[in-house]
Amino acid sequence: xxxxxxxxxxxxxxxxxxxxxxxxxxxxxxxxxxxxxxxxxxxxxxxxxxxxxxxxxxxxxxxxxxxxxxxxxxxxxxxxxxxxxxxxxxxxxxxxxxxxxxxxxxxxxxxxxxxxxxxxxxxxxxxxxxxxxxxxxxxxxxxxxxxxxxxxxxxxxxxxxxxxxxxxxxxxxxxxxxxxxxxxxxxxxxxxxxxxxxxxxxxxx
Numbered sequence: 001x002x003x004x005x006x007x008x009x010x011x012x013x014x015x016x017x018x019x020x021x022x023x024x025x026x027x028x029x030x031x032x033x034x035x036x037x038x039x040x041x042x043x044x045x046x047x048x049x050x051x052x053x054x055x056x057x058x059x060x061x062x063x064x065x066x067x068x069x070x071x072x073x074x075x076x077x078x079x080x081x082x083x084x085x086x087x088x089x090x091x092x093x094x095x096x097x098x099x100x101x102x103x104x105x106x107x108x109x110x111x112x113x114x115x116x117x118x119x120x121x122x123x124x125x126x127x128x129x130x131x132x133x134x135x136x137x138x139x140x141x142x143x144x145x146x147x148x149x150x151x152x153x154x155x156x157x158x159x160x161x162x163x164x165x166x167x168x169x170x171x172x173x174x175x176x177x178x179x180x181x182x183x184x185x186x187x188x189x190x191x192x193x194x195x196x197x198x199x200x201x202x203x204x205x
Contacts, residue, residue, distance in 0.1 A: 017073065019145055019154060019155070019156055020070050020073065020075075020143045020145075020156050021143075021145075022143070022144050022145045022159070023142055023143070023144070023159070024070070024142065024143045025140070025141075025142050025143075025162070025168045025170065026065045026066075026067075026068060026070060026140070026141060026142075026143060026170070027065070027066050027067060027068075027138060027139070027140050027141075027170040027172050028063040028064055028065045028066055028075070028138070028139060028141065029063070029064045029066060029136060029137070029138050030061055030062070030063060030105065030109075030134050030135065030136065030137045030138075030139060031061065031062040031063075031064065031135060031136070032047050032059070032060075032061055032062075032131065032132065032134065032135045033060035033061060033062055033076070034046070034047060034060070035047050035048045035049040035050075035059075035060060036048075036049065036050075037049060037050045037057060039057065039081070042059075042081070042130055042131045043129055043130015043131055043132055043133075044130060044132070045130065045131075045132050047059055047131055047132065048081070049078075054083065054084050055082055055083060055084050055092070056080060056082060056083045056084070056094065057080070057081055057082040057083075058078040058079060058080045058081060058098075059078070059079040059081060059098070059102075059131060060076070060077075060078050060079075061076070061077050061078075061079060061134070062074055062075070062076050062077075063075040063076075063077065063139075063141070063158060066138070066172075075143060075156045075157065075158060076155075077157055077158050079098050079101050079102065080094040080095075080097065080098050081094060081095050081098035081099070082094055082095050082098075083095070101161065102131065102134070103125070104161035104163065105134060105137065105139050105161055106124075106125060106128055106134075106137075107125075107161075107163045108139040108140050108141070108161050108162060108163050108169075109134075109137040109138060109139050109174075110124045110125075110174060111164055111171070111172075111174040112124060112125075112163070112164065113163055113164050113165040114163050114165065115165065138172045138173065139161060139162075140161075140162040140163075140166075140168075140169050140170040140171075140172065141158050141159070141160060141161045141162055142158075142159045142160045142162065142168065143156050143157070143158065143159060144156070144157050144158070144159025144160075145157070
């Protein structure tokens with residue numbers, strides 16, 4: 001039997017952190033938390049989670065802050081990419097917001113302005129073949145505070161993703177666009193279906 005009555009308390013209290021102040025500008029590394037749902041439009045791999053009662057689907061991510069007063073602090077966020085509410089064109093409002101958020105992360109990671117429609121900028125956006133390529137990407141952003149609901153405490157969130165056109169953008173080692181490699185004929189690794197392999201999603205075009 002496991003008796004937890006006499007467990008010695010941790011030194012320094014419960015270990016809870018004070019919230020990072022709203023509006024704090026940071027640079028951080030993205031990590032995909034993983035899920036159990038694959039959405040082919042977003043590339044191969046089960047990176048999404050879904051609701052049992054609605055059409056909501058989301059991409060759970062973790063941001064690890066690099067440098068500054070909050071070095072190594074982590075912020076967790078769900079990027080919703082589907083939901084019941086539709087716009088006038090029949091597109092999920094959650095998807096529209098989620099795609100814009102993902103595009104902002106790509107622009108921040110590559111160090112390109114969202115207004116840049118030049119050949120190089122478009123080529124970098126088009127090199128993103130799936131959300132798995134966000135894993136390990138460094139972005140600049142401001143941190144916000146989300147009010148707790150249903151008994152949950154307030155928590156930090158990514159408030160705004162910053163791109164080089166923002167005066168608060170923190171320069172970093174810019175993510176390099178992946179270089180396409182010729183497939184190895186003798187490779188035993190299963191290849192993605194031709195329906196999605198090498199095809200950039202619409203938001204990256």
